[in-house]
Amino acid sequence: MRPQFNFFKNIDKITVLLFFFLVIIGWVNVYAAEINENHRSIFDFSQSYGKQFVWIITAILLITIIFTIDMKFFPAFAYIIFGGVMLLLVGVLLFGTTVNASKSWFHIGPVAIQPAEFAKYATALALARVIYDNKSKSRTFKDLLKPLMIIAIPTLLIFLQNDTGTTLVFAAFFIVLYREGFVPGWIIILGIFGVFLFVLTLLINEFVIIGVLTGLSLIIAFFLRKKTSSVKQLLALMLLINAYVYVVDYAYDEILQPHQKMRIAVLIDESVDQRGAGYNLHQSKIAIGSGGLTGKGFLQGTQTKFSFVPEQGTDFIFCTVGEEWGFVGSVVLIGLFLTLLIRIILLAERQRSVFSRVFGYSLASIIFFHFMVNIGMTIGLVPVIGIPLPMISYGGSSLWAFSVFLFTFLKLDSRRLEFL
Amino acid sequence: MQNNYQSSEISSRRKNFIIFFIVLTGLIFLTRLFFIQIIDHRYKIFANSNIQRIVTDYPARGLIYDRNGELMVFNEPYYDLMVLPGQVREMDTLEFINLLDITKEQLENRLQAARVYSRFRASVFERQISKDIYAVLQEKLFKYPGFYVQPRTLRKYPEPVAAHTFGYVGEAGPAEIAANPYYRPGDYIGISGIERHYEEILRGQKGTRIVLVDALNREIGSFQEGRYDTLAVAGTDLYASLDLELQMYGEKLLQNKRGSIVAIEPSSGEILALVSSPGYDPNLLVGRIRTQNYQMLQNDTLKPLFNRALMASYPPGSVFKVANFLVGLQEGGITTHSRYGCPGYYRSGGITIRCRTHPQPVNVVSGLQYSCNTFSAIQFRNTLELPKFESMQQALTTWRDHIVSMGFGVTFDSDLSHELPGQIGSADYYDRIYGPRGWKALTVISLAIGQGEIGTTPVQLANLAATVANRGYYFTPHVVKAIGHPDSLNPGFLTRKRTTIDSVHFEVMAQAMFETVETGTGRFSRMDDISMAGKTGTVQNPHGENHSAFIAFAPVENPQIAISVIVENAGGGATWAAPISSLMIEKYINREVKRDWFEQRILDAAF
């Protein structure tokens, strides 16, 4: 084959387009959220929106560099990159600076870098490599051990930085493990159901839930009465669920620390925490809710601008979208995210190499987790956990990390036919 | 089951489940958003018809009473005009600037400054607007969205006294704001005196309220029934140990003079009067006039801001003989039986200290009574040259430790602000000057009569009088008697500070000081009805007329007041400082002064 000089050949144009759509939407909304009357130019580098423009330009440079790299580099250097980033995580614990109680920043001159953002990328590479290397193709517990280790190391290090949000993001890798058959589906379903029941238990009296569940089981058992084994299984499950509901209730009352209770309690009844998280959530909902169908229009938002909403440019950026662009804007943004996620999954599925597929799923899982927690938080469906909305929120580390992540995958995809 | 994990059917099912889960999440979000943004109209009402404003409630600063419950410091309400730049809209600028009597440039500049600070946080637009402007503004405020009036309070002093002790309150500067997140620009903080030392007790805790404002810029109620508000906590009142009447009388006696008076209740260490003259009216350092007046006071050549009572360090002269005799008695340099003749001077090794004519010979009591320099020098030298001391360094250090135990050379670490330690010559100091073997008792003999390398402040001298009154111990002199409740005691100052001198020796000194007033150098100030013990002093002043000094306590048998008085450039202690002390004591114990001519002589004097 001739040497390939057209680096961008075969790149998936739909994904690239979606990516740039989201980045531009983010930039415009960061501008709307943080506009300073005295510095109205969107290119004013003293303001966050001007800086975001610099981050975008540098991200494009990074993307170009990624595309000039030979695709064999990624599996070959997966472990080295992983090791390097893990060293950075250790380094930031020792020498980093503390911002908002999290010791997770390196300050190099005027630039602040958060290595945790790049840990997701490095972990995806290493995870892809370890599953790719698993030639036995078996899925015993022993096979699960190495992937789990690779996920656990950065999770622990970031946990030690006191960065709860980013730590939780690593749970997203379980979606990848599920797709690759390491984790059976019922565990995932059980997990989701467990969380659902957990919230329900705190919301409604536990005896009501137990009563309803018992009633439902009895009705189903009545229809299944001919299949004795099914009925037995169902009744056993029912007992288990009832026990769980009871334990959750007990644990919440007796075991959780007051501040942990507060985060959950605020979610269920926002009036609980009068000054802290409850106020923020309430303001966030007022901003989004007041947007109505079509929104107040670009730069016309009042709530986000009167500083009632915290972290307007970063974690709560969706408030500006909701307030200024209304339900229509929300539908567009959520639609773009869903399209991007499905597109990435479809691309991942068409890979011939296990490495590329696992990497693609990691990318989709991480973006999805950020999307779910970030937007869920602003509309009061998820506890307030500070993680950015990918491509949208203000911040260099996050934008760089997601750009590198996404375009590494697109590079792998563009060369998928050369992979073994 | 182990091998079919990668069969295309199962893989595809897993892929579909993941996609399903993602789409489901998106749909849940959209459903929720549909409810919040389209179905539920509450949020639009919250956001559109109401503007929220975060209002800070400043609690009233604690009041300050005197020891008898007389009000000394209170608060007077006033109003600041505030601006929230983010809520400012088009308005009738001309009317506005006429109302406030400012120029268009001033309006623009202030708005710009407020915008630079924050568009969404309030800035002070005009401080302390007058009552008239406030009345008019109240009516017209609806025309000026973004502007509102913030009630505040200013310190006010019914009697213009004790300015140094109270200190003053001012706006928190960048350093204070950086050091303590409680303070925001425009907040007040105690800068000196009691206001500073008891800042956290006096200020209370400010609260915040989120209020709703209607389209006419009027408060229409609290947001969500005040569920996000924090209540302000009022400041706590203080009871100063000062006696207002005595303080006023002391300031009156020192009118047209430079000097200080410190009066202490020996049984508690409570300062009854703390006068530094010239002083200033504390009402001058309040609110918007403060900066300008502060400049004026600072440029005054008489230095009214300088608190002489705590900061002026003088060589104490003869009053210090009291302390020196105590050390001599304790160490055995003299006994109550030691008697020496005085030829009118002390001469040794080429050094001469002059004395005056007085009955002969003298012992420790009459030595103090006639303030005999010869006796002082002999006893001091005897003490330092006692055979038990292995070196002059050890001897002087022993002497110095006794002196320090009486409160000299150190600060009291009290609630007094800007207190200075003064200085007491140390062996190290003389080693540096003369070399370790280059000095002996005679070299430092001037210490014997309270001169040389020695500096004491008026509050330290008053404390010496209190210590003799107590026969050997003192309580840290302090100016706040009680916090919150008049009958409580300020918990910081309840421990007895014992000196290193036995109380029998204090008994001798108390007797000697009594004799000093009865028949000695202080007899001119003797009172018929109150027994007073005291010691005169003349502070050598190389720059002009000597300073007049006196320490005293009374009544001798049951001391209720101990005092030190220094009048600068007034000459001998017996002529000015002693009479002032006796008048203060008469005023405090009898609550009135009957010696009119005696009083008039002091009031007429000017130095």
Ligand SMILES: [Zn+2]
């Ligand atoms: Zn003599």
